[in-house]
Amino acid sequence: MxxxxxxxxxxxxxxxxxxxxxxxxxxxxxxxxxxxxxxxxxxxxxQGTHKTKTRSQVSGGGKKPWNQKHTGRARAGSSRSPVWVGGGISHGPVPYTKRLxxxxxxxxxxxxxxxxxxxxxxxxxxxxxxxxxxxxxxxxxxxxxxxxxxxxxxxxxxxxxxxxxxxxxxxxxxxxxxxxxxxxxxxxxxxxxxxxxxxxxxxxxxxxxxx
CATH class of the missing domain: 3.40.1370.10 (Ribosomal protein L4/L1)
Incomplete structure (x- = not known):
């Protein structure tokens, strides 16, 4: 060369x-x-600063939305379940340090x-x-x-x-x-x-x- x-x-x-x-x-x-x-x-x-809240970190949801039985609706223990609108995020991103x-x-x-x-x-x-x-x-x-x-x-x-x-x-x-x-x-x-x-x-x- x-x-x-x-x-x-x-x-x-x-x-x-x-x-x-x-x-x-x-x-x-x-x-x-x-x-x-x-x-x-x-x-x-x-930056490693992306973060979402889990069901335990979202505000509210401490009270059971309705009785366990006799409502005809699916059972629910919290209004902050990941399947609910306004609920927490399952397996979402968390802050990390990834320096090579x-x-x-x-x-x-x-x-x-x-x-x-x-x-x-x-x-x-x-x-x-x-x-x-x-x-x-x-x-x-x-x-x-x-x-x-x-x-x-x-x-x-x-x-x-x-x-x-x-x-x-x-x-x-x-x-x-x-x-x-x-x-x-x-x-x-x-x-x-x-x-x-x-x-x-x-x-x-x-x-x-x-x-």
Missing amino acids: SLKVSVLNKEGQEVEKITLPKEVFGVTPNLDLIAQYIRMYQANQS SLNKAQKRGALVSALSCALQTKSILVLDRLDMDKLKTKDAIGILNNLKIDKKALLVISAKKEVAERFKVLRSFRNLSQVSVCDSRAINAFELSSVALTVLEKEVISELCNK
């Missing part, structure tokens, strides 16, 4: 070729580790595996720099058209980018549902596995080596 890729500018023109670091983009992907990371990520997104974790080496392994997979499937594009002259979605669409990006993509910008510049990039791409933006500190195996194309700023590559 070749580690040599083209670096493009915002107009979609090639400005140079670079060789990606093998320790980040050239490893043998560990698909099991990627799957573990995705399970951990999704499980930890759940991986150690730092495993998270790193999942990330480099996902990046290596992306390179193998030619799903990585490198930009020399992603800056916005103005805070305009129209300009963001123009950049995507120049780069021929017509599928779900992740734009990874440098963590060293100035706050004002980062703000303009984030706001310009925010209304585009097929594109998400993060910096090199937030990139992870789940985000990489959820998109068809990953666009990296050139400066991000060295930051990933130190991540």
Whole structure:
């Protein structure tokens, strides 16, 4: 697998070729580790606060609705039975803590595996720099058209980018549902596995080596 890729500018023109670091983009992907990371990520997104009340927790229902016999009606001991309207819920959800974790080496392994997979499937594009002259979605669409990006993509910008510049990039791409933006500190195996194309700023590559 070749580690040599083209670096493009915002107009979609090639400005140079670079060789990606093998320790980040050239490893043998560990698909099991990627799957573990995705399970951990999704499980930890759940708040675990859903709850319904059982028949013992619903207010009321302490008095027997009618006599056991001689009414012609089905026997009932409480108006809060799960079969009654306004009754408790049987086997409903309860609050829980479902936190999964991986150690730092495993998270790193999942990330480099996902990046290596992306390179193998030619799903990585490198930009020399992603800056916005103005805070305009129209300009963001123009950049995507120049780069021929017509599928779900992740734009990874440098963590060293100035706050004002980062703000303009984030706001310009925010209304585009097929594109998400993060910096090199937030990139992870789940985000990489959820998109068809990953666009990296050139400066991000060295930051990933130190991540």
